[in-house]
Amino acid sequence: MSFEMYQDNILDHYENPSHQGTLEHPTFEIRDLNPLCGDEVRIQARLDADRLAEVRFEGKGCVISLAAASMLMEEVEGKTLDEVKKMGRQDMLDLLGVPLTTMRVKCAMLPLRALEKAIHRYEEQGTMPPQVT
Amino acid sequence: MPNVSTRQGQTVLDAATLRRDFPVLARRVHDRPLVYLDSAASSQKPLQVLDVERHYYQTSHANIHRGVYVLSEEATLAYEQAHERVAHFIHADWEEVIFTKNTTEALNLVAYAWGLQHLREGDEVVLTQLEHHSNIVPWQQMARRTGALVRYIRIDAQGRLDMEHAATLIGPRTKMVAVTHVSNVLGTVNPVAELGNMAHAQGALLCVDGAQSIPHMPVDVRALDCDFFAFSGHKMLGPTGIGGLYGKRRILEQMEPFLYGGDMISEVTFEGASWNDLPWKFEAGTPPIAQGIGLAAAVEYLEGLGMEAVQAHAHLLVGYAMEQLRQAPDIELYGPEAEARGGVVSFNIKDLHPHDVASILDQCGVAIRAGHHCAMPLMRVLGINGTCRASFYIYNTVDEINVLLEAIGEARRLRRR
Numbered sequence: 001m002s003f004e005m006y007q008d009n010i011l012d013h014y015e016n017p018s019h020q021g022t023l024e025h026p027t028f029e030i031r032d033l034n035p036l037c038g039d040e041v042r043i044q045a046r047l048d049a050d051r052l053a054e055v056r057f058e059g060k061g062c063v064i065s066l067a068a069a070s071m072l073m074e075e076v077e078g079k080t081l082d083e084v085k086k087m088g089r090q091d092m093l094d095l096l097g098v099p100l101t102t103m104r105v106k107c108a109m110l111p112l113r114a115l116e117k118a119i120h121r122y123e124e125q126g127t128m129p130p131q132v133t
Numbered sequence: 134m135p136n137v138s139t140r141q142g143q144t145v146l147d148a149a150t151l152r153r154d155f156p157v158l159a160r161r162v163h164d165r166p167l168v169y170l171d172s173a174a175s176s177q178k179p180l181q182v183l184d185v186e187r188h189y190y191q192t193s194h195a196n197i198h199r200g201v202y203v204l205s206e207e208a209t210l211a212y213e214q215a216h217e218r219v220a221h222f223i224h225a226d227w228e229e230v231i232f233t234k235n236t237t238e239a240l241n242l243v244a245y246a247w248g249l250q251h252l253r254e255g256d257e258v259v260l261t262q263l264e265h266h267s268n269i270v271p272w273q274q275m276a277r278r279t280g281a282l283v284r285y286i287r288i289d290a291q292g293r294l295d296m297e298h299a300a301t302l303i304g305p306r307t308k309m310v311a312v313t314h315v316s317n318v319l320g321t322v323n324p325v326a327e328l329g330n331m332a333h334a335q336g337a338l339l340c341v342d343g344a345q346s347i348p349h350m351p352v353d354v355r356a357l358d359c360d361f362f363a364f365s366g367h368k369m370l371g372p373t374g375i376g377g378l379y380g381k382r383r384i385l386e387q388m389e390p391f392l393y394g395g396d397m398i399s400e401v402t403f404e405g406a407s408w409n410d411l412p413w414k415f416e417a418g419t420p421p422i423a424q425g426i427g428l429a430a431a432v433e434y435l436e437g438l439g440m441e442a443v444q445a446h447a448h449l450l451v452g453y454a455m456e457q458l459r460q461a462p463d464i465e466l467y468g469p470e471a472e473a474r475g476g477v478v479s480f481n482i483k484d485l486h487p488h489d490v491a492s493i494l495d496q497c498g499v500a501i502r503a504g505h506h507c508a509m510p511l512m513r514v515l516g517i518n519g520t521c522r523a524s525f526y527i528y529n530t531v532d533e534i535n536v537l538l539e540a541i542g543e544a545r546r547l548r549r550r
Contacts, residue, residue, distance in 0.1 A: 003496055006489070006547055015549070037488055037504040038518045060518055062486035063547065104492060 004099050006063060014063045019073030021056045028122040032114035034106060039065050041111050043073075043118060050080045057111065064096075064104050069111035071095045081119050087112060146438060146446040152528045154179035154434075165498030168533045173317055173345060173477045173524030174502050175367045178431075182370055185430040186423045196419055198396055212422050215429035216412065222432045223362065223379060224353040228411040231378045231385075232425050236344040237267040239363035239378035240311075242415065243340050244271035246391040247361075247384070248309070254280030257306040259337075261286040261294055261323070262514050263316040266507040268342045272311060281308070288514065292319035292468040299331060307337040314346035315475040318506045318520065319468030320451070322346070322475060329358050338384070344368060348526070349447050349475050351440040354379050366424065371431035375424035378415070385411055392417040443527055447476035450525040454478050454534045463545070467520060479506075479520040482544060487519045490544045494521075497540035 023029075026044035033040045039061035046054040055077050057069045075095055076084050092112045093100065100108055152158050155177045160167050169177060189211065195204035197212050213227075220230040233239040248271075252258070258272045262285050269283075276283045284302045287295040303310060310332040315322050329339040340361040346352060348369035354362050359379075366375040380388075390397055390408060394417035399407040408414045435443060452471040455478055458464050463483040468474055482490055487503035494501055504519040505512045512518060523537060 003493060003543075003546075005492060011547070011549060038509055038512060039486075039488075040518075062488040064489070101492065101495070104488070107488060 005101075005104065007098050010063060010067045010096065010098055013067040013070040017057075017066060017070040019056050019070065019077065020058060022058065023054055023056050026056075028118055030114050030118035030121070032110065032117065034061070034065070034110045036103075036106060037062070039107065039110060041065065041069055041114050043069075043111065043115050045115075045118070047081075050082070052076050052079055052081070052084065055115075059111075061110070062107055064100065064107040065110050068092060068096060068108045072111045072115065076115065081123070085116060085119060087116075145449070146442050146527055148446065148528055148530045151179075151438075152530075154181065155528050156180065158528055162498050162500075163496050166536075168497075168499040168536045170523040170525065170529065170533070170537060171500045171502050172348070172526035172529075173368065173475075173522065175373070176348060176370050176526050177528065178370055178372065178427075179434055181434050182372065182427050182430045186372065186427045189423050189426050194423070197422055198413075208422055211426050212420065215425040218429040218432050219377060220379075222352075222436065223347070224355050225379045226382065229379055229382050229385065231380070231412040231415040232420055232428075233363075233376045233378055234374055234421070235367070235376035236342060236363045236365040239361075239376055240267050240340070240342060241271045242378055242391040243311075243361050243363070243380075244275045246388045246415075247338075248272070248275035248281075249278065250389055252276070252279040252281040252308060255306060256281040256308045257284055257302075257304075258282070259284050259286060259299075259302050259307050259310045259312075259332075261312050262288045262511055263292070263294070263319065263321060263323070264311075264313055264508070264510070265317055265342065265344070266509070267344075268311055268313060269510065272309075282306075285510075286312075288321075288511075291470075292316065292321045293473070294321070294323055294328075296324070296327070299328060303328075303331045303335055303337065305335055307332065307335050309338050309340060311340040311342070313342040313344075314352075315349070316468070316508075316511075317345050317477065318479050318508050318511055318522065320345075320474030320477040320479075321469055322350075322473055325359060326357050329360075333358070345475055345477070348435075348443075349440075350444045360384055366428040366431065369428075369431055370434055371428035372421075372424040375421045375428045377428075382411065385415070390414055390417070394418045396420075438527060446527055447525055448472070450529055450531065450534060451476055451478055453531055454523060454525070454537070457534065457538055461541075464541075467515060476526060477522055477524040479522045481517065481520055482541065484548055485544060487521045489547055490521050490541070493544040493547065494537070494540045497536070497543055499537050499540045501537075 023044045027047040029044040031042045041059040043057045193207040197209040217227040220227040286299045332339045338360040341359045343364040347364040362379040367373040397417040465481045467479040491503035502522045
């Protein structure tokens with residue numbers, strides 16, 4: 001039996017996540033939920049001008065959502081806000097690099113959707129309340 | 134009845150034979166035989182239901198009521214007989230059963246039509262920690278509009294209602310006790326008749342969410358002495374888009390309508406309108422005719438099996454599944470003992486997220502549900518984000534539970550450490 005979704009690099013990220021934790025002085029942060037399953041992710045970012053100088057995440061979720069968060073953090077650190085805003089569903093799927101069933105795409109998209117929501121609100125309001133869902 | 138036999142004095146179902154009535158069960162997924170263990174979310178449908186719906190569309194379809202031609206009369210008769218059949222199934226009079234879209238709509242009907250009319254500031258609605266979102270959110274909204282309060286009866290470590298807590302909550306301020314008959318997560322069968330007595334002693338009403346009980350056990354609304362009983366058709370072999378609300382006639386007659394429009398009126402003038410008789414007062418617009426007729430066929434199918442046999446079959450499967458799962462030290466089971474529950478088993482495997490387990494099981498052909506099961510407050514009480522839930526119905530077999538157990542073994546491979 002092959003479980004294509006759960007390849008070693010995915011399980012590596014799940015078991016040893018990159019950029020997990022919190023920042024001392026985040027510029028903005030967001031907590032978001034997947035209403036289908038109740039999984040949650042919190043992402044913090046410190047900006048240097050328009051660049052994501054540091055990003056961290058914490059989450060309670062499945063292999064796919066947590067591996068996606070870990071991979072996303074690696075990908076976006078150092079990028080500008082505009083570069084992140086251009087990322088879409090296919091970019092996230094490419095990062096993961098494994099076939100996902102339709103329902104599990106929602107798990108994979110939770111961290112990116114949360115980060116984009118956070119950037120959007122930061123740009124609108126200039127700041128983020130600590131607990132936003 | 135070929136699909137029922139007697140073993141050791143107990144009537145049991147011949148699931149292997151009656152599976153032939155369910156064409157979908159013969160299909161394969163991911164090149165494995167389908168093992169469908171998600172009937173608590175929605176059951177599969179027998180040919181007897183599918184055939185009745187198709188026959189209706191092919192021979193008699195027309196809009197009901199007010200048509201004086203043959204097709205409309207046949208459709209009207211079939212739809213009214215469907216009410217009678219479903220009402221008889223739960224020991225109600227046919228005028229007391231309103232067809233709705235599903236349990237959720239039925240509960241919203243009670244919350245809006247009864248709740249807005251009767252709830253006042255300071256009144257209390259008593260629910261339980263076990264409720265599905267559909268029996269929480271409508272009451273929260275009505276409470277917000279009326280100034281009433283929502284209280285929740287606690288559960289104990291076994292997932293059973295703390296009846297001492299219930300006795301302290303249900304008091305003179307209580308106007309409504311709304312409670313699930315069987316928990317969709319833990320399978321707990323609640324003592325609804327006892328809760329009804331407590332409610333009635335305070336002048337309050339009892340509304341029962343029967344979504345998970347009516348598919349699995351004999352339901353007698355007179356014996357339960359409930360004031361409302363809400364249910365869905367699609368969990369009891371019937372089509373989607375059809376469910377029902379039983380209400381005591383005296384209460385329904387005093388209630389204002391929920392939805393307004395055609396067919397629910399007696400007379401309309403430019404100045405106003407008066408309401409039709411029960412149950413039509415609560416069925417505005419063209420109703421789900423084919424679905425209602427399909428639900429009646431589902432009821433006929435279940436009556437043919439006998440609800441005692443249906444209940445015994447679920448007990449047998451739940452008992453076996455729990456006995457097997459309990460032997461695994463890395464599996465946590467939630468809820469009461471098998472004798473005290475309906476056809477669901479909720480569990481978690483140590484260090485594995487329910488969604489990951491469900492994905493691996495799907496690869497093995499096994500369909501279970503994973504997540505919060507529309508009971509997020511209950512998940513918080515249990516201190517978890519979600520569970521894996523296997524649920525069983527008349528067509529499931531012990532062999533299928535063995536496939537589930539093997540697939541759980543496959544899921545364990547996700548833990549590489």
